[in-house]
Amino acid sequence: MKQRLAKRSPLAALLGAALLALAPPARADFELTDANGRQILLKDDGTWSYVDAKAGAAKLKAEQRAELVLQRRVEAPGGCRFELNLANKLPYEITSLVPDFSVYRGELVYSTQLLGFGPLKPGDRQSRSLQFEGIACGEISRLQVLGADRCEMGELNKFSDVKGRCLGLIRVQPSDELKFNK
Known part of the structure; x- marks a missing residue:
């Protein structure tokens, strides 16, 4: 009987191994x-x-937001030029961010323009200039940041349909130049 089991043992082991290999992990x-x-x-x-x-x-902690700063405004021929700086304090790259900027004369929107930032790796800064024609700097009561809903950063991309999420990842620093907000 022992001899008979010994002969079947390698066959049984081989059959058992084959069954284990076919079983899903x-x-x-x-x-x-x-x-x-x-x-x-x-x-x-x-x-x-x-x-x-x-x-x-x-x-995300408050310090983990992109930070938008109005560095200065300058009278330019035929209008007013703003110099802006975006610092990426997020833990991921800002591939593309295109907010709207509206200037106000009193309480009315005078003009709106888009301004793009990116690509911007974490810890990097990027400066951009924006010029509004037909209005002097002294006539502008505030500069407002809007939109930016089709950004590409983190899990957000141009196909994300979540209003305000991109702008929510940006902290707009108050300015001594004029009222600057979102």
């Missing part, structure tokens, strides 16, 4: 962090999703 859902600091849930079925992306954006 045991898996479980698990989380990981990508290079931009976002939490990702890898699911057992092969799909993935961000772990509560809205909560992740809410967890």
Whole structure:
């Protein structure tokens, strides 16, 4: 009898190994962090999703916002020129950010223009100039930052349909030059 079991043993081991190889590997859902600091849930079925992306954006500290500063305004031939600086204090690259800038004469919008920033790696700064024609600097009561809804930064891209999220990631610094807000 022992001899008979010995002969079947290698065959049984080979058959057992073949069955184990054909069985699907045991898996479980698990989380990981990508290079931009976002939490990702890898699911057992092969799909993935961000772990509560809205909560992740809410967890950003105040110092982890892009910071927009009005450096100065200068009388220019035929209008007023503004010099702006954007510092990327976010934990990821700003690939593209194009906010609207509106100048006001009194309480009325005089003119609105777009101004693009990017690409801007974390920790970098970028300066841009914006000129409004037909209005002197002294006539401008405020400069307001609007829009920017089609930004490309972090999990947001030009196809994201979340109004105000891009602008929410920017802190507009108050200015001594004039009222500067969003």
